[in-house]
Amino acid sequence: MDKRRKKKFHKNKEEKDEKSMTRVLREESEINELEQKKLEMANVNPDEIDSFAKFPLSKYTLLGLKHNGFTVPTKVQRQTLVYSLRGMDVVGAAKTGSGKTLAFIIPLLENLYVKKWSSVDGLGALIITPTRELAYQIFEVLKNVGKSHDFSAGLIIGGKDLKYEWNLISGCNILICTPGRLLHHMLENPDFSCEYVQMLVLDEADQCLSMGFAETMNCILEELPEDRQTMLFSATQTRDVKDLIRAGCKNPVFCSVHEFSKTATPRGLVESYIVCKCEEKFTFLWSFIRHHRKNKILVFMSTCKQAKYMFDIYCKLNAGVPVLCLHGGMNQLRRLAVYDIFCQKENVVLFATDLASRGLDIPAVDWVVQIDCPEDVTTYIHRVGRTARYANSGEAVLVLTPHEEEPMLANLKAKNIEVDRIEVDTSKMSSIHTKMEIILSKNNELKEESVRAFKAYVKSVTLMKDKKVFNVDSIDIDAYARSLGLAVTPRLRFLQNQKKQRPKQTEDTHNWNCSADEKPWKSKFTTLDFGTEDIDEEDFLTSTKKEQAEIIQEEEESSESASFPEDLVVSSKKKPLTKQAVVKKLMKKNIVLNTKIVFNEEGVEVKNPEKQQTSEVAQQLEDQKSGINITQLQEIMKQEDVIDRKLEASKKREQKEIKKRKEMAKKAEEKIEVEDMVEEGDEESDVDERTQNIIDSLPDPDKIYGRKKRDSDSDSDDEVSNKSSDESDDGRGAAESSEDDSSSEESEPEKKVKIR
Ligand SMILES: Nc1ncnc2c1ncn2[C@@H]1O[C@H](COP(=O)(O)OP(=O)(O)OP(=O)(O)O)[C@@H](O)[C@H]1O
Numbered sequence: 179m180d181k182r183r184k185k186k187f188h189k190n191k192e193e194k195d196e197k198s199m200t201r202v203l204r205e206e207s208e209i210n211e212l213e214q215k216k217l218e219m220a221n222v223n224p225d226e227i228d229s230f231a232k233f234p235l236s237k238y239t240l241l242g243l244k245h246n247g248f249t250v251p252t253k254v255q256r257q258t259l260v261y262s263l264r265g266m267d268v269v270g271a272a273k274t275g276s277g278k279t280l281a282f283i284i285p286l287l288e289n290l291y292v293k294k295w296s297s298v299d300g301l302g303a304l305i306i307t308p309t310r311e312l313a314y315q316i317f318e319v320l321k322n323v324g325k326s327h328d329f330s331a332g333l334i335i336g337g338k339d340l341k342y343e344w345n346l347i348s349g350c351n352i353l354i355c356t357p358g359r360l361l362h363h364m365l366e367n368p369d370f371s372c373e374y375v376q377m378l379v380l381d382e383a384d385q386c387l388s389m390g391f392a393e394t395m396n397c398i399l400e401e402l403p404e405d406r407q408t409m410l411f412s413a414t415q416t417r418d419v420k421d422l423i424r425a426g427c428k429n430p431v432f433c434s435v436h437e438f439s440k441t442a443t444p445r446g447l448v449e450s451y452i453v454c455k456c457e458e459k460f461t462f463l464w465s466f467i468r469h470h471r472k473n474k475i476l477v478f479m480s481t482c483k484q485a486k487y488m489f490d491i492y493c494k495l496n497a498g499v500p501v502l503c504l505h506g507g508m509n510q511l512r513r514l515a516v517y518d519i520f521c522q523k524e525n526v527v528l529f530a531t532d533l534a535s536r537g538l539d540i541p542a543v544d545w546v547v548q549i550d551c552p553e554d555v556t557t558y559i560h561r562v563g564r565t566a567r568y569a570n571s572g573e574a575v576l577v578l579t580p581h582e583e584e585p586m587l588a589n590l591k592a593k594n595i596e597v598d599r600i601e602v603d604t605s606k607m608s609s610i611h612t613k614m615e616i617i618l619s620k621n622n623e624l625k626e627e628s629v630r631a632f633k634a635y636v637k638s639v640t641l642m643k644d645k646k647v648f649n650v651d652s653i654d655i656d657a658y659a660r661s662l663g664l665a666v667t668p669r670l671r672f673l674q675n676q677k678k679q680r681p682k683q684t685e686d687t688h689n690w691n692c693s694a695d696e697k698p699w700k701s702k703f704t705t706l707d708f709g710t711e712d713i714d715e716e717d718f719l720t721s722t723k724k725e726q727a728e729i730i731q732e733e734e735e736s737s738e739s740a741s742f743p744e745d746l747v748v749s750s751k752k753k754p755l756t757k758q759a760v761v762k763k764l765m766k767k768n769i770v771l772n773t774k775i776v777f778n779e780e781g782v783e784v785k786n787p788e789k790q791q792t793s794e795v796a797q798q799l800e801d802q803k804s805g806i807n808i809t810q811l812q813e814i815m816k817q818e819d820v821i822d823r824k825l826e827a828s829k830k831r832e833q834k835e836i837k838k839r840k841e842m843a844k845k846a847e848e849k850i851e852v853e854d855m856v857e858e859g860d861e862e863s864d865v866d867e868r869t870q871n872i873i874d875s876l877p878d879p880d881k882i883y884g885r886k887k888r889d890s891d892s893d894s895d896d897e898v899s900n901k902s903s904d905e906s907d908d909g910r911g912a913a914e915s916s917e918d919d920s921s922s923e924e925s926e927p928e929k930k931v932k933i934r
Pocket residue numbers: 247248249250251252255272273274275276277278279280412413536537538539563567568
C-alpha cells in the first residue's frame with residue numbers, strides 16, 4: 179500500500195469511528211431521555227395522547243412510523259403502549275382491524291433499543307403467531323416500521339430446509355414464527371438459543387394457547403427465560419387465568435379496549451344473515467357472486483376439500499370474476515402468492531378455510547360470506563373482521579340453515595352481536611346444480627373432488643362441538659349431494675356407524691322431518707324458493723354447454739387416455755367394465771393402483787413430484803435468509819407457470835407420439851396381413867408347380883398298375899399332395915423368419931405386431 183492510500187485509509191477509518199462514536203453518544207443521551215419520560219408516563223391519561231410523537235419513542239421508530247403514514251395512535255395502541263413501553267406485561271384485547279400489530283411491534287423495537295441490543299446479543303424477542311400468512315404479514319410491518327433500527331429479524335414458518343435455517347437464524351435479534359416450526363428449531367438445532375429472550379409476543383394469543391397448540395406451546399414456554407416481558411394480543415382474548423399463568427404473564431395489565439362497546443365487531447361493519455337449506459347454499463352463493471362481480475369477496479367454508487372443490491368447479495363454471503382459493507392443503511409458495519394476489523385485486527372471490535379467518539389485513543374486502551356456519555362466535559368475529567378494518571366499512575353475510583338459525587343467533591346475541599335477517603330476492607336466483615352435474619358427468623377428477631367435499635362437510639358437521647347448532651340429521655344428505663353436482667349420494671360409513679351406535683331416542687328428537695311444533699323458528703319465516711332463473715343466467719347456460727363440450731373433449735383426450743391403457747378406457751359403446759375386471763386388467767399391465775403419499779416435515783402432503791419442480795428464482799428464494807419478497811414471489815409464480823406449461827406441452831407431445839406409434843403399428847399390421855395374403859397366393863402357385871414337378875418326376879402309374887389300380891389309390895395321391903403342402907408351409911415359415919430378421923432391423927412396430 180503506498181503512502182497516499184495508507185493515509186486515505188486511516189482518514190476514512192477515523193471518520194467512521196468518529197461517526198459511530200457520535201451515534202453512540204447521541205443514542206445514549208436519547209435513551210437516558212426516554213427512560214426519564216417513561217417514568218413520567220405513569221401519570222399520563224392514554225386517551226389524551228393524540229400523536230405517536232407524544233410517546234417516549236426513539237427517533238428511529240418515529241421515522242419508521244411516519245414513513246408508513248402512522249401518526250395518530252389507535253385506541254388499543256394508546257392504551258397498551260403506556261404500559262408496554264415501561265416493560266410491563268400486557269394482555270391486549272381489541273376489535274379486529276384496530277391496529278394491534280403496531281401495539282406490540284412498537285414496544286418490541288423500543289425496549290430492545292433501550293437495552294442497546296445488538297447482533298452479538300443474539301435473540302432478544304420472539305413473536306409467535308398461529309399461521310404462516312400472519313407471520314409473514316407481521317414480518318412485513320416490522321420490516322417497514324423498524325427500517326431505521328439496526329436489528330436483524332427472521333421469519334421461521336416452515337416450508338424451507340430446517341438445517342439451512344440453523345445458521346441463518348442464529349444471528350437474528352427478532353424472530354417471527356409459527357409454533358410448530360419454532361419448536362422444531364428448539365429441539366433439533368443445537369445452535370438455537372432462547373436463553374436471553376427479553377420479550378415474548380403471542381399474537382392471536384387465545385388460539386396460540388388453545389388445545390390445538392397446547393403441547394407445542396408448553397414445550398416452547400418451558401424453554402424461555404422466566405425473566406422476560408410477555409405481551410398477549412387478540413380480538414377474542416383469553417381471560418382464563420390458567421392460560422395467562424401458562425404464558426408466563428406476571429401481574430399483567432389487562433387492556434380490553436372495546437369491553438363496553440355496544441358490539442364485539444367493528445363499527446363500520448354491516449352484518450346480516452340469510453336462512454336457506456343446506457342444499458340451497460350453493461345456488462345462493464352462485465347468484466350472490468354473479469350479482470357482486472365488481473366486488474372483492476371472501477367466502478369461508480368449513481373444510482379444505484370444500485374450498486378446493488368450489489375453486490375448481492368455479493373455474494369451469496366461469497362466474498365472470500376471478501376466483502382463488504386458500505387452504506391448508508396448499509404449499510407455502512402458492513398460499514403466499516394467493517394471499518398477495520387477493521390483496522392486490524379489486525374484484526375477486528377467494529374461497530378460504532378458517533386459515534384466513536384470523537389476523538389477515540387484506541385491503542378493501544367488500545364482503546365476507548360465511549357459506550358454512552362458523553364453529554363458534556369467536557370464529558365468527560375473526561371471519562367478519564377481514565372486512566371493515568381500521569376506519570373502513572364492509573359487509574358480512576352469514577348463511578344459516580333453518581336448524582342452525584335459532585341457536586346460532588342466541589350464541590351471537592350472548593356476545594353482543596346483533597345480525598339482521600335479510601330476505602333474498604328469489605327472482606334473481608338460479609340453480610347451478612344442473613350445470614355442475616354436466617361438468618361432473620364428464621370430469622372424473624372433479625367428481626371425486628366433489629365426493630370428497632361432500633364427505634368432508636358432513637363429517638365436519640358431525641364433529642362440531644356445539645350440538646345445538648350443528649346436527650347432521652338436519653341435513654337432507656341426498657339433496658345436499660345433488661347440490662354439489664353429484665348424481666348419486668356417496669356412502670357415508672362414519673355416519674352409518676354412528677347411527678348404529680346412537681340410541682334411537684336422540685335420533686328422533688333431531689329428525690329433520692319432525693312436526694312443525696318442534697321447529698318454532700320455521701313458522702316465523704318463509705323458506706326460499708329458487709325456482710326462477712334470470713336472463714343473464716340463461717345466456718350463461720347456453721354458452722357453457724359449448725365450453726363444457728370442449729373441456730370434456732380436451733380432458734378425454736389428454737387426461738383419461740394418457741393415464742389409462744386404451745382397453746381400460748370404457749367407451750360409451752362398449753359394455754362397461756366391472757371393478758374387478760378393471761383391477762385384473764390393471765394388475766396384468768403392472769399398473770400400481772395405490773400410490774405412495776409423501777409428506778414433508780410440516781406434515782403437508784407433497785403432491786405430484788413434477789409439481790415440486792421449482793424455477794431458478796424459486797430456488798433462489800429457498801436460499802434466502804429470511805422473509806419473502808412478494809415481487810419475487812410473483813416472478814416465481816410466472817416462471818412456475820412457464821414450467822407447468824412446458825410440462826403440459828411435453829405430456830401432450832408424448833401422448834401424440836404414443837398415438838402415432840400405435841397408428842403406425844396398426845398400419846404395419848394391416849400391411850403384413852396383406853403381404854401374407856399375397857405370399858400365400860404366391861405359395862399356392864409355387865405348391866402347384868412343385869406338386870406338378872413331383873408328379874412329373876414319378877413314373878406313369880398307368881404303365882405300372884394299369885388304369886384301374888391308379889383310380890383306387892387316389893388317396894395316396896392326396897397324401898403326396900398334402901405332404902408337399904406341409905413342406906411348403908415349412909418353407910413359408912422359414913421365409914417368414916428370415917423376413918422377421920430383416921424387418922426387425924428396419925422397423926420396430928412391425929416386430930411388435932409380429933410378436934403379438
Ligand atoms: N395508527 C394507525 N394509523 C393508521 N392506520 C393504522 C394505525 N394502526 C394500524 N393501522 C392500520 O389498521 C389496519 C389493521 O391493523 P392490524 O392488522 O394491526 O389490526 P388487528 O387489530 O391486528 O386486527 P386483527 O384482530 O384482525 O388481527 C392495518 O391496515 C394497519 O395498517
